[in-house]
Amino acid sequence: MKGVRGLGRVIGLGLVAVLLLFPLYWMIAISLQSPDRVFETPGRVDYVPWPPDVHSYARVLGTTSFLLALRNSCIVAGGTLTLALALGSMAAYALARLGVRGRRVMLALLLAMSMFPQIAILGGLFAWLRTLGLFDTHAGLILSYQTVVLPFTVWVMHTFFKLLPPDLEDAAALDGAGPLRTFWSVVLPLAAPGLVSTGLLGFIAAWNEFLFALTFTTGETTRTVPVAIALFRGASPHEIPWTEILAASVVVSVPLLGLVLFFQRRLVEGLTAGAIKG
Amino acid sequence: MSPGSHRPTGLEARRARAGAGMVAPALLLVLVSAIVPLLRTVWLSFTDARLANPGAHSFIGFDNYRLLLSDPEFGSAVVTTLRFTGASVLLEILFGLGLALLLHQRYRGRGWMRAAALVPWAIPTVVSAQLWKFMLNDVYGVANDFLVRLHLIEEPLAWLATPGLALASVIVVDVWKTTPFIALLILGALQAIPEELYEAARIDGAGAVRRFRHVTLPHVAPILLVAVLFRTLDALRIFDTIYVLTLGAFGTESMATYNRRLLVDFMDLGYGAACSLLIFVIVGVVSAAYLLLFARREVVT
Structure with a gap:
């Protein structure tokens, strides 16, 4: 039995x-196969293709458009994260600890923001970015990504700060440090684990975002990785360069997989906290 | 710590003022990134603005909305989105629960299984859609080859170019990507159940099914409700997967893909804005309904 x-x-x-x-x-x-082998005989699929062929990787990493997309994604995801973590965690601390008036309303507003669909502001954001002169720029994408990453950051960090024991802050206050100084030099170092998991989730969201990136960029100098992969075109207009698309996919997925597996425990905790409190 | 229960001292007032200063930058960012564009969308929805020149437009009242409510393509996008949402959320919750129970059991290599469960979630949505698009390719796809070999289908199918099958494919891709995430959420709740409860149930002679119904289910119910809400909101705005797999063809046009088509391909900013707000309202009504349901449940239990 x-x-x-x-x-x-x-x-x-x-x-x-x-x-x-x-x-x-x-x-x-x-x-890891040459296109000739994959498309040799229609309808014949080789489950364990051997020997490997790195030709597609060489082609992908040799094209400037893909390298530019990688650069753009790093700039946009990095910028989004820096802005959201700096301003978001500061606001979260104030909301959790400093008795700010109207904090319930603010938290409810942020929660509503994280629930409303991105598409709801697509048209308005398009016009607004043009007004600001930020259409088709990295800064424009960073600004638009705040609608996704900032509310989430404030919520998760708010929960995190609430759970932090207040003893050290009280000691700092007795030493005459103001709230802002206490936050930067005492609280933030203690909050490092929370910042890591929040930051990781924010980075993944920014790295993977597609709708805004597709709509608010027009060329290779600003196009991010997901857009580049979705719009991948090969040398010939008739054939889809599948092996190259998948090589590019491996290149952008492997670092993400590495990060996720390395921070596995933290991530799951962060997700759960976000879901329960959010 | 509860403010308002007594008169604030000078120190508390100072702290609150400093706090307001620390919240201000984030609020300003919310204003600039979300609220202004949202208000702008509202305004544009009452105009005939074109994408090429958003500045030059005239006020046309509710015309866009009137047109939209009788737009058969929008109607079918709503129906498709609701069908997708119902099917994908149901499957994800069921499979997610099953996978969570599997990940919760004790066996060698459990850590590896949990890591494996993170893989679909960690792969970017656009990448997973492209990958599945190739796997579902009618001529070179591994899906057809596999199913033909197993005699589950007689000949290769054009998964992404057949009405019905195309939407089913979109659902499969979404379920593959999202189920593990649901499972990990549920797993968290499972791990919080004290082992003694199962012991006690066993002593009372409860079988596996009854232990599941009376011990497991009540403990994971709250997280299941949260997962259903989040997944529903996510599913209602599905865009990436459909854009990559079919571009909205063959009966897969969702509210979001149709909306973007209006805005970008037809450059109809006013009409597109009205469509955005209607989607906003639909999503809002669904969330409100869920929240009411949750509140009711909390009163009952």
């Missing part, structure tokens, strides 16, 4: 693992 159940579980687990991981395997497997 126990043996049968054990076997059933192994089979079940194996099946689930295959469902979860096969697409990743396939992305890597196809990216």
Whole structure:
């Protein structure tokens, strides 16, 4: 009885693992083949392609448009995160600790913001970015991404600060430090774990964002990675360069996978906190 | 700590003033990034503005809204989005619960399984959509090859170019990407259930099914409700996956893809803005309904 159940579980687990991981395997497997082999015989699929061929990676990493997209994504995600973490965590601390008037209203406003669909402001944001002269710029994307990342940052950090013991702050206050100084030099270092998980989730959101990036950029100098991958075109207009698309996909996914697996525990905690409190 | 219960001392008033100063920059950012564009969308929705020149427009009252309510394409986008939302959220919750129970059990390699569950979630949505687009390719796709070999289908199908199948494919891709996330949320709740409760239930002679119904389910119910709300809001705004897989063709046009088409492809800023706000209202009504439902439940329990 126990043996049968054990076997059933192994089979079940194996099946689930295959469902979860096969697409990743396939992305890597196809990216490591020459297009000629993949498209040699229509309808014939090779499950364990061998030997690997890095030709597609060389092509992708040799094209300036993809490298530019990587650069743009780093600038935009980095900028979004810096702004949201600096202003968001400061606001979160004040809302959690300093008895700011109207804090319930502010938190409710931020919660509503994180729930409303991005598409609701697409048209208005388009016109507004043009007015500001920020259409098709990195700064324009960073500004528009605040609608996604900032409310989330304030909420999660707010929860985090509430749980922090107040002893050290009280000591700093007795030493004559004002709230702003206490925040920067005492509280923020203590909040580093919270900042890491919030920052990671914010970075992933900014790195993956597609709708705004697609709509508010027009060329290679500002286009981010998801847009570049969605609009990937090869040398010939008739064929879709699948092996190159998937090689590019591997290049942008692997760092993210590494980050996520490395910070696994933190991330799951952050997600849960965000979901329960949010 | 509760303000208002007594007269604030000078120190507390000073702290509150400093606090207001610390909140101000973030509020300003919210104003500039979200509230101004939202108000601008509201204004534009009452005009005939074109994308090429948003400044030159005239006020046309509710014309856009009137037109939109009788726009069959918008109507079908709403229906498609609701069908997608219903199916994907239901499947994700069911599979998510199953996967969470599987991840919660004790066995060797459990850590590896949990790491594996993070993989679909960690892959960017656009990337996973492109990857699945290739896997579902009618000629070179691994999905057709696999299903034909298993004799589940007789010949290769054009998954992304057949009405019905195309929407089903979008659902499959979304379920693959999101189920693990739901599972991890639920897993958190499962781990918080004290083992003694199961022991006690066992001593009372409760079988696995009854233990699940009376111990597990009540403990994960709150997080399930939160997950349903979040997933629903997310599903109602689906854009990336559909844009990459089908561009909204073959019966997969969602509210968001149709809205972007109006704004960008047809350059109809006024009409598109009205569409945005209607979507906003639809999403708002759904969230309000859920929140009311939650509140009711909390009163009952």
